[in-house]
Amino acid sequence: MHHTAISLIELGAVFFGLGVLGRLAWKIGISPIPLYLVGGLAFGAGGLIPLEGIEPFTEIAGEIGVVLLLLLLGLEYSAAELVTGLRRSWLAGILDIVLNTLPGVAVALMLGWGPVGALAMAGVTYISSSGIIAKVLGDLGRLGNRETPVVLSILVFEDLAMAIYLPILTALLAGATLLGGLTAVGVALIAITVVLVIALRFGRFVSMVVDSPEPEVFLLRVLGAALLVAGIASQLQVSAAVGAFLLGIAISGSTAENATKLLEPLRDLFAAMFFVVFGLNTDPREIPPVLGFAVALAVITTLTKVATGWFAARHQGIGRMGRARAGAALVARGEFSIVIAGLAVGTGAVDPQLAPLATAYVLLMAILGPIAARVVEPVAMAVQRRVRPATA
């Protein structure tokens, strides 16, 4: 068979297979991300059916997937929302950082992955999946609940934390010294401040550059701008993802809404490729040795996220049941944990075991998160019933 024909057939099979998996995921009420990862594991090295010849396409498609994931994350919240979120939830946000990075750090150090590996694992266990959480809250009709703004403002805070964290991680992965790392922190902080000021004061000018009434012109401009910024950022060692994220924050108002609508299907396509590529590059035979750690991390970081949500909701005067709901809603980890793991493994600066550990961890958390959000009410009520007679 002709080379192109084989590539097209392989790609078609991959996309179609992902479509079937995605449908299955929404049907049983979980996020499709874990199934995409499983799909990648099945196709890749050591999997059931090794795919060959389409790597050049899937690699670059995966990269574009990361850029689009972060661009849309930036578009999701306006600069004003980010600033208010920061002001309102910084205390809970800091608790979130402390509680949810430490388990990752501890496991990385136990496995002897050194400080850079520890930093990468900190990000993997810290960042909640805003995609999964927003979907679950909408599906369960909880957007009108009093604890929901608390959950959302923690997600906003995590986004800002990512904007500082990613450049630092990128610098350290590139082998920077302590001084280099500190420079990266400084550069990142300055870049975020500049972008926030631009977005708050001159957001419409940034929007004007990309905006167009013609959908296809608009799509090409936004996508072009995102890839340009991401590429330049990557060349400057600030990580392509952060460049796209900051561009997303700078685009505001109706332009941001229209861009989101246009880019969403594109992001879903390329992000699916990214998860598959990550799965492809992970050898499923390497998962069993780290599975114990993944399960331990899953249990601990479920509890730490619940504690974070509980604290944040109590701080805003929410009742016990609402606190439990806020905590359970935050449990899901997903796309961004894999983005961080992909970044770390891609440079070869961390232990290659990080990929199977992150895969197993995200597989567990992306499934556990939506389930936790669903069962929290009956569980909390059962606990209450059991506790009440004892105290009465």
Next chain:
Amino acid sequence: MNVEVTPLPGIGTRQDFVSKSGRRIGVITYRDGHFDLIVAKREDPDSCIASIPLSVEESATLANLLGAPSLVAQLEEQNRDVAGVTTRQLPLAPNSPYDGRTLGDTALRTRTAVSVVAVVRGGTVHPSPRPDFRLAGSDMLVTVGTAEGLSKAVEVLETG
């Protein structure tokens, strides 16, 4: 009335208040413009027992149902100091002789000394309608006058 406005980052805004009976009710306005009507649970006011998606048209209809009495109440409040003046909303039946004719044709002002201060139709309030305002069946006429004049006005609207 104290309406609480809460931004929902990435989604829209929530506006709600607590009713006298202790129920939190409100509206979520999404960025794309559609609404959710939310009603809190009695036993857990933090959460919602219902969150009902409404199209723009449906929310206008709901606003009409709830809005007309509130307009009357408002006028009632304003006219409280004027002795003997009452505010009432009079429906125009679809088979009324004035269905499709102008407000001037009713000659309400001359015949009953009643003023039509607003007409509520399909979710919108048309304030201070002019004599050439064309009435339609199911319109709600918000009127001000004496008790005697108002009951006469009801008759006029029904029988011509």
